Amino acid sequence: MTTSKASESAASSSAGAAGRPRLVSRRNARRSRSASVRRRRRSSSIVLLLGLLATGVMWTVLAPGGNATETPDANEAVRQGRALFAQGCATCHGLNAQGSSEGPSLIGVGAAAVDFQMSTGRMPLAAPAAQADRKDPLYSETQIDQVEAYIQSLGGGPEDPDLTDADLNDADLAEGGELFLANCAQCHQAAGAGAPLTYGKFAPSLSQATADQVVEAMRTGPESMPVFGPGQINEEEAVAVAAYVRHLQDAPAPGGASIGKYGPVPEGLVAIVIGLGALLGVCLWIGARQKL
Template sequence: MTTSKASESAASSSAGATGRPRLVSARFGRRSRSASARRRRRSSSIVLLFGLLATGVLWTVLAPGGNAADTASANEAVRQGKLLYSQGCATCHGLNAQGSTEGPSLIGVGAAAVDFQVSTGRMPLAAPAAQADRKDPLYSQTQIDQLAAYIQSLGGGPEKPNLTDEDLNDADLAEGGELFLTNCAQCHQAAGAGAPLTYGKFAPSLSQATPDQVVEAMRTGPESMPVFGSGQITDEEAVAVAAYVRHLQDSPAPGGSSLGKYGPVPEGLVAIVIGLGALLGVCLWIGARQKL
């Protein structure tokens, strides 16, 4: 750039020195033509560069996350899941998960519902009952993930939360406790011990539920449990509730025997029987002494 300018001025000054102005102007005319062509070329290459840059940026923003290998393994999980599904679930839920007289449609229930139902051993349902019990799971976690990937691929729905210890440790335990008492305790009891509901149904004890299962239960509302959507309990609050349930599982009963953690009614009963009994004993003892 600078060298070409310098040589240009050198050329013009030498041309002026030789005293041939016409040739110089003709030369300059040629030069300016080629310079504007160069400028045009330069500006079009700048446009091209910007175009490429913009395409690159757009691609990184809009392209689906993950690389080709991830996509391939995700497809493989769906394929394996479909296979497992056709062997273990299709008889009740239909060949394409559309539902049958034996089981509801699974389209749109999401990976969260599959992970909850299969990892708690509720599914595959062994026999019709008022409510599926928690059992040892029949499938490995890898197989459950494959089943979940297949059902998720059919109609979306709530995803598996995949909570880490860090998520739970960072959660607001006090907020989780408050949410638990207002939303869950009426069925599961304040300490999560569970309680019977009507028509042979029951809110189970939460002593075995993993944090993921707690969030999945909230998001999918199994059986007679209501769905707690993210409009009602945000993702962050849901993690806080899961952390609180883990806290209930971890904490030993304060103040001696938990009396089965059945809540205030048996606790009150014990207080009345033992407390009043003791008082009565003291009264009788005092009365007996006064007669003497």
């Protein structure tokens, strides 16, 4: 650019030397006018560019974050969840969760069922058995949330309850206790210690269940446990039952060892075996000494 300008001005000066000053000056004027137009155009395009840039920066800083960022995040969770599902669950539940001969359809079971099954380590099922056992969970909480988002996106269903300590502290413990005795104790036993059912099935002990898992179990009815829907036990009552289960877990045993909290039968058994056994031992010892 500068070199061409330099050569231009050199050419004009040589033209001036050739003796055509008016023509040259007019040509020079035209040239300088066109140069100033070019300069003006260039500066206006720079202003436009700066304006656009400033608008862009202001948009990114001031634009409302909420919805614009939330949707891609939710979609991302569903996408990740689908990938995890294809890897760990699809062999039994089908590639689109439609079910197969190895496992039921999961369309419409909801996030609550996924959280219950995965956070208690029941799923992924290791081997076919009468009943899935509670194990350490194989997946992290984030991964479980992602699979929940995927299953929830397929057909809705009961949501993850996400109870807080405050929810439990506010709950009516006495009402929870009554509901527990009326609806749950026949299988899980009055103190939640668990008990065997028929055909190798069993109602497990509730000593490890979190409050969320208690509500999820009620809403989704895993295996031979019945579903307790909101029509039967409403939202508030469900939280009260969860609070009561937590109370059973925390309750101290002032009388000494609780012996599984099974009540008078094991306590009597312990009294007979240990108490009578000790007396018998003393009798034999006395008898053995008298012979000498």
